[in-house]
Amino acid sequence: MALTTINPKAPNTGTGAGDLFQYLRNGQPRTRSELATLTGLSRSTIATRVDALLDTGLVGAVGAALSSGGRPPSTFAFAPESRTVLAADLGAAHAILGLTDLAGNIIDHLRADLDITNGPVPVLDWVVAKFTELLQRNGRDASTLSGIAIGVPGPVAHSTGRPTKPPIMPGWNDFDIPGTIQQTFDVPVLVDNDVNIMALGEQSLSWPDTENLMFVKVATGIGVGLISGGALQRGAQGSAGDLGHVQVPGGASTPCRCGNTGCLEALAGGGAVAANLAAQGYAAHTASDVGKLAEDNNTAAIQVLRQAGRDIGSVLAMCVNLLNPSVIVLGGRLASAGEHVIAGVREQVYFRSTPLATQHLVIVGSAAADMAGVRGASMLVIGHVLAPDAVDHLVMNRTAAMAT
Ligand SMILES: [Zn+2]
Numbered sequence: 334m335a336l337t338t339i340n341p342k343a344p345n346t347g348t349g350a351g352d353l354f355q356y357l358r359n360g361q362p363r364t365r366s367e368l369a370t371l372t373g374l375s376r377s378t379i380a381t382r383v384d385a386l387l388d389t390g391l392v393g394a395v396g397a398a399l400s401s402g403g404r405p406p407s408t409f410a411f412a413p414e415s416r417t418v419l420a421a422d423l424g425a426a427h428a429i430l431g432l433t434d435l436a437g438n439i440i441d442h443l444r445a446d447l448d449i450t451n452g453p454v455p456v457l458d459w460v461v462a463k464f465t466e467l468l469q470r471n472g473r474d475a476s477t478l479s480g481i482a483i484g485v486p487g488p489v490a491h492s493t494g495r496p497t498k499p500p501i502m503p504g505w506n507d508f509d510i511p512g513t514i515q516q517t518f519d520v521p522v523l524v525d526n527d528v529n530i531m532a533l534g535e536q537s538l539s540w541p542d543t544e545n546l547m548f549v550k551v552a553t554g555i556g557v558g559l560i561s562g563g564a565l566q567r568g569a570q571g572s573a574g575d576l577g578h579v580q581v582p583g584g585a586s587t588p589c590r591c592g593n594t595g596c597l598e599a600l601a602g603g604g605a606v607a608a609n610l611a612a613q614g615y616a617a618h619t620a621s622d623v624g625k626l627a628e629d630n631n632t633a634a635i636q637v638l639r640q641a642g643r644d645i646g647s648v649l650a651m652c653v654n655l656l657n658p659s660v661i662v663l664g665g666r667l668a669s670a671g672e673h674v675i676a677g678v679r680e681q682v683y684f685r686s687t688p689l690a691t692q693h694l695v696i697v698g699s700a701a702a703d704m705a706g707v708r709g710a711s712m713l714v715i716g717h718v719l720a721p722d723a724v725d726h727l728v729m730n731r732t733a734a735m736a737t
Contacts, residue, residue, distance in 0.1 A: 349378070350385040350728045351721030354392070354411075358719060360436070362395045362410040383409060385728045390415040391435075391719075413438070416479045418714045419464045419518070422527060422706025423456070423485050425449050425501055425553060430460065431707035432467040435479060435715055437537055441471050442707060449486060452504035453513070461517045479718045480520045482710035483510060484527040486554070488572040494524035497571055500591070501554070521723075523713050527706055528574060529565055531699075532558025534709030535662045538701045545658045548705070549576070551645060551674055552620050552665035553603040561656060576652070577602060581644045597648050601641035603667060609637045624670035635673050642677020649678060650685035657690050664699030672698070 356371050357363060363371070369379045386392040386409075393412035413436035422429045426449070431442035443463060449456060460483070468475060487499025494511040496502055511522035532548035540546055544563040550556050557574035559566045566573050577598035578591050589599035599605055603620025610617035610626065613633050617623050626634035649661065661682070668674045679696050686694075701708055717723060 348382070348385060348725045348728045349374075350382045351724035353379070353382045354386055354719070354724045355721060357386075357392055357409065357411045360411050360413075362408045364408050385732070386724075388731055389724070389727050391724065391727070411435075415477075417468070417473050417477045418479055418711045418718075419467065419481045420707045420710035420714070421460050421464075421481075421483045422530065422710060423447065423449060423460070423483065424527060425486050428460075429703060429707050430463050430467060431704070431711065432471055432473065433707075433711040435719065437708055437711045437715060439704065439707065439711075440473075441467055442704070443467065449502050449505075453508040453510070457510065457513050461514065464518070475518060478518060478520050480523065480714035481514055481518060482523040482525065482530065482713045483514070484525055484530040484706050484710050485510075486527050488570065488575070489524050489526050490571050491523075491525060491567050494522060496524075521714070521717060523710075523717060525565075525710070525713060526556070526558070526567075526571065526574070528556040528558040529567065530558070530709035530713060531664060531701075531705040532560050532662075532709065533565060533712045534701045534705035534707070535664070535699055536560055536709075537712045538705075538708060539662075540660055543660050545656070546660045546662065547649075547652065547656070547658045548662045548664060548699070549645065549649065549668070549678075550665040551601070551641070551663060551667040555598050555602055555645065555665075557652070559656070561658075576648055579648050582647050584644055584647075597644060601644040606637045606641050606667065610634060620666040624666045627670040627673060635671070638667060638670065638673035639677045641667065642674035642679075643681050644677075645674065646678035646681025647685060650682050653682055653686040653690045653694065659693060659695065661694065661696045662699050663696070664702070664705055668698060669702065 356368060365379050365383060369376050392409050395408050395410045413434045416435050418433045420431045428447040429442060429444050432440045485496060487502045488497045490497050495507045495509060496505045498506050510524045514522045528550045531550060535548050536546050546560045548558040555577040557576045559574050578596045580595045581597050581600050584595050584600050586594040587599040588594050589596035606623050607617040607619055610623060610633060615626060617626060623634055627638055663675050675698055683691050699705055
């Protein structure tokens with residue numbers, strides 16, 4: 334199934350089952366009678382559509398509701414365990430892959446070192462092999478798969494799933510990731526920036542009712558996943574949230590790999606803070622080394638992380654004034670090494686942002702931690718495959734298959 338066959342904005346001209354399914358999607362069991370009352374549809378229409386949903390397996394019977402007499406009416410509920418989603422969070426040097434159900438519950442996952450600079454063909458071959466392993470070792474057939482999502486460490490044209498000039502992914506520019514994965518798995522394949530999917534994962538786990546959230550990843554690079562007005566904001570070319578190359582106000586004019594000077598990443602990214610510590614004589618080469626030193630209560634590491642937090646906070650203060658988020662979540666290797674980065678961010682954001690914008694602003698560490706990406710990738714697929722049109726497609730495909 335090609336991604337372009339489903340347009341969530343097109344008028345729903347399908348079976349009506351997809352619209353009915355939305356009433357069951359929150360997991361609350363319903364009777365046919367309750368569904369008729371909720372939708373205003375006739376009992377016979379409801380019966381037809383419930384049967385169609387039962388046939389897909391998305392909905393299952395869950396016993397009997399209490400009745401005032403006679404035969405108890407059957408009750409139905411969303412059955413998220415009926416189908417599966419595969420999710421991959423690919424970083425610059427590591428990967429986490431997961432198998433989830435349609436509620437985003439993680440059934441199984443695996444972690445591995447992975448060098449994204451090996452290029453798309455070997456990396457995606459490996460991803461497909463590990464996806465197959467995840468299905469097999471959990472006794473799930475590929476026919477249970479609803480969709481796949483992959484997060485990559487660079488900008489992505491979301492409509493095509495192709496990376497757009499990703500600076501740390503040589504060989505990946507405009508590569509057809511969905512088409513490659515679909516040679517093995519014939520399901521919708523969605524691709525997005527890794528920080529975008531982390532924002533979705535954190536929101537689904539800890540802030541499901543929050544419509545304005547910023548997820549800031551502080552690791553080798555610094556990026557933001559922005560959820561505004563309830564929707565992920567990707568921008569015109571998929572590069573929204575690339576905060577690493579904003580100039581730090583009043584910061585040092587350190588040269589950056591992008592060609593500019595004084596960028597946030599050049600001052601507060603993993604390479605910069607590691608170089609700062611190395612110059613002081615500590616064995617620090619990567620963001621991970623800095624994180625370990627801080628976790629060992631190394632004073633110099635704590636000081637550079639606190640300053641990195643201030644630099645990040647001074648840039649975030651502008652974002653807060655512009656976008657008025659209610660939650661800022663800080664994740665990534667440097668933010669997870671104690672509260673040092675977060676403390677520096679809070680210091681600057683509360684100092685420099687307008688009082689109204691910070692009145693109810695919460696700035697916290699990530700609760701989803703390193704599973705934010707896998708969880709968010711799964712949520713991306715679930716949002717896509719459980720939309721009314723997609724459910725209608727599933728119903729129509731079942732009907733067509735039974736007619737032949
Ligand atoms: Zn730069």
